[in-house]
Amino acid sequence: MDLRVEGLSHRYDDLEVLRDINLEINAGEIVCVIGPSGCGKSTLLRLLGGLEQPSEGQVLQVGEPPEGSLNPLTYVFQDFALLPWRSVEGNVSLVLEGHKIPAAEKEARIADVLERTRLSDFRNAVPKQLSGGMKQRVAIARALSVNPAVLLMDEPLSALDSQTRELLMDDLIDLWERERFTSCYITHNLAEAVRLGHKVVVLSRRPGLIREVVEIDMPLKERTLSNPVVAGIQQQLWDMMRKEAQAADVELAG
Amino acid sequence: MADVTAGATPSPSETRPVRFRGGGFLPKPRRIIGFITFAVILLAWELGSRSGVIPALVLPAPSEAWAAFMDLVRSGNLQKHLSASLWRLFLGFTFGSILGLIVGTAIGLNSLARSALAPLVSAIFPIPKIALLPLFIIWFGIGEGSKVATILFGCFFPTVIATYGGIDSVDRALIRMGQSFGLSRVDIIRKIVLPAALPAILSGMRISASISIILLVAAEMIGAEYGIGAYVLLAGNLMSTDQLIAGVAMLSVFGLTVNYLITLAERRFLAWRN
Numbered sequence: 001m002d003l004r005v006e007g008l009s010h011r012y013d014d015l016e017v018l019r020d021i022n023l024e025i026n027a028g029e030i031v032c033v034i035g036p037s038g039c040g041k042s043t044l045l046r047l048l049g050g051l052e053q054p055s056e057g058q059v060l061q062v063g064e065p066p067e068g069s070l071n072p073l074t075y076v077f078q079d080f081a082l083l084p085w086r087s088v089e090g091n092v093s094l095v096l097e098g099h100k101i102p103a104a105e106k107e108a109r110i111a112d113v114l115e116r117t118r119l120s121d122f123r124n125a126v127p128k129q130l131s132g133g134m135k136q137r138v139a140i141a142r143a144l145s146v147n148p149a150v151l152l153m154d155e156p157l158s159a160l161d162s163q164t165r166e167l168l169m170d171d172l173i174d175l176w177e178r179e180r181f182t183s184c185y186i187t188h189n190l191a192e193a194v195r196l197g198h199k200v201v202v203l204s205r206r207p208g209l210i211r212e213v214v215e216i217d218m219p220l221k222e223r224t225l226s227n228p229v230v231a232g233i234q235q236q237l238w239d240m241m242r243k244e245a246q247a248a249d250v251e252l253a254g
Numbered sequence: 255m256a257d258v259t260a261g262a263t264p265s266p267s268e269t270r271p272v273r274f275r276g277g278g279f280l281p282k283p284r285r286i287i288g289f290i291t292f293a294v295i296l297l298a299w300e301l302g303s304r305s306g307v308i309p310a311l312v313l314p315a316p317s318e319a320w321a322a323f324m325d326l327v328r329s330g331n332l333q334k335h336l337s338a339s340l341w342r343l344f345l346g347f348t349f350g351s352i353l354g355l356i357v358g359t360a361i362g363l364n365s366l367a368r369s370a371l372a373p374l375v376s377a378i379f380p381i382p383k384i385a386l387l388p389l390f391i392i393w394f395g396i397g398e399g400s401k402v403a404t405i406l407f408g409c410f411f412p413t414v415i416a417t418y419g420g421i422d423s424v425d426r427a428l429i430r431m432g433q434s435f436g437l438s439r440v441d442i443i444r445k446i447v448l449p450a451a452l453p454a455i456l457s458g459m460r461i462s463a464s465i466s467i468i469l470l471v472a473a474e475m476i477g478a479e480y481g482i483g484a485y486v487l488l489a490g491n492l493m494s495t496d497q498l499i500a501g502v503a504m505l506s507v508f509g510l511t512v513n514y515l516i517t518l519a520e521r522r523f524l525a526w527r528n
């Protein structure tokens with residue numbers, strides 16, 4: 001299933017946040033969105049998944065979601081959004097309980113996603129006992145359990161320390177290599193964008209409009225930290241963003 | 255080299271450990287000390303009465319109150335008083351809390367309910383419910399109805415306020431998470447909103463439990479044959495202060511018991527907090 005964004009604009013009362021966004025998120029690709037703070041990245045993601053209604057334009061689903069998908073558009077949040085009173089298993093089962101699936105299948109889905117995110121040993125732990133990286137893995141397991149067509153991720157790594165981020169980034173790359181999931185990935189970390197994105201969408205400062213879409217057709221596995229091509233693209237993105245970021249910073253401060 | 259570093263370190267007389275200043279402000283309950291406080295007060299009181307420092311007319315000795323209590327046990331009336339009071343308390347508290355939960359949840363989640371009911375609740379909450387007892391007697395009769403209604407009303411309002419306050423402070427990110435996974439409205443309320451509001455709801459229940467004991471006694475003092483309140487009132491009228499103290503002590507035990515039950519509930523349901 002693809003997502004197509006057509007002429008999307010959004011405003012909060014007098015505040016124009018997004019202007020005329022046109023974008024394709026094709027099956028099997030990760031689209032990274034970067035832009036200065038406050039430019040409307042999170043708003044764009046909420047519009048993509050139907051958590052908010054756009055002032056103008058529309059978001060279209062193209063094609064059918066995969067067989068067995070319980071929630072085609074699924075989020076992974078920056079602050080994890082785990083229920084503190086439920087165990088790891090309970091947090092995953094929360095999103096399966098409302099669907100009419102047999103108990104055995106539910107159990108199988110839980111076991112499967114915990115296995116895939118290497119959490120099987122922590123089934124009965126509660127969020128408080130887990131490190132930040134593990135909490136985000138639980139959130140990713142929960143998202144995978146409903147077999148989403150598109151994963152909508154809003155800065156999923158930015159609440160984590162840099163080493164954990166690096167590890168989880170490797171996990172995400174492995175996961176994509178295995179499953180070729182489709183994703184819209186918001187970040188303001190350029191390094192993340194160039195490591196994960198098949199397309200990197202650069203937004204301008206508010207009102208956010210698409211400044212540039214950079215396609216990177218190098219296999220994810222080859223994009224190591226020391227790869228000069230990757231570094232070059234990152235530099236190129238930063239050159240594009242620098243002025244916007246500076247201007248946005250002054251706007252917010254002033 | 256060694257000389258240079260030696261010169262840089264301060265002389266020994268200036269060396270001292272950093273003073274610890276991070277302590278305090280973390281009171282920990284020590285159960286035994288609570289019991290000791292009770293024991294010391296009772297003992298002093300008993301000794302005071304026996305030695306004549308506290309005149310028997312002013313305050314009877316704890317042992318006399320105990321004797322009055324044992325009389326009550328032997329007469330077989332204890333059970334009648336207790337069961338009458340507990341039944342009223344149970345009915346009033348249970349139904350008051352349930353209704354309060356329902357209305358509080360409606361106010362917490364629904365704009366119409368909030369606009370219509372929140373001001374009403376704020377207006378009626380501060381009225382001492384006991385002032386309404388005569389009205390309740392007219393509406394619900396002099397018997398059990400008016401007493402239960404008083405307690406029910408007294409519990410209802412604090413529960414409403416605690417519930418919608420708790421719901422207001424539920425992390426919106428969790429609700430949005432529920433919506434993003436397509437959970438039904440009922441499931442979001444049952445599995446996300448209410449569990450998250452439970453700490454506030456339980457502390458509201460602590461308050462409403464105390465209020466209901468106060469109202470129980472007040473209601474029983476107005477026209478009841480049996481009940482702790484009636485017993486205390488009768489004792490007062492006869493100036494038998496030993497019975498009065500015995501009755502009041504029973505009320506205090508009521509309060510402690512209810513508090514303990516709520517603490518148990520908190521331990522059971524809110525274990526995830528610590």
Ligand SMILES: Nc1ncnc2c1ncn2[C@@H]1O[C@H](COP(=O)(O)OP(=O)(O)OP(=O)(O)O)[C@@H](O)[C@H]1O
Pocket residue numbers: 012015017035036037038039040041042043044188206
């Ligand atoms: N619900 C809302 N009501 C009013 N204004 C909002 C709302 N949500 C966001 N905004 C405003 O819209 C603008 C864009 O917000 P958004 O959160 O989408 O930015 P962002 O690009 O995700 O920023 P950041 O990099 O800080 O995460 C901000 O100026 C914000 O204050």
Ligand SMILES: [Mg+2]
Pocket residue numbers: 041042043
């Ligand atoms: Mg954001």
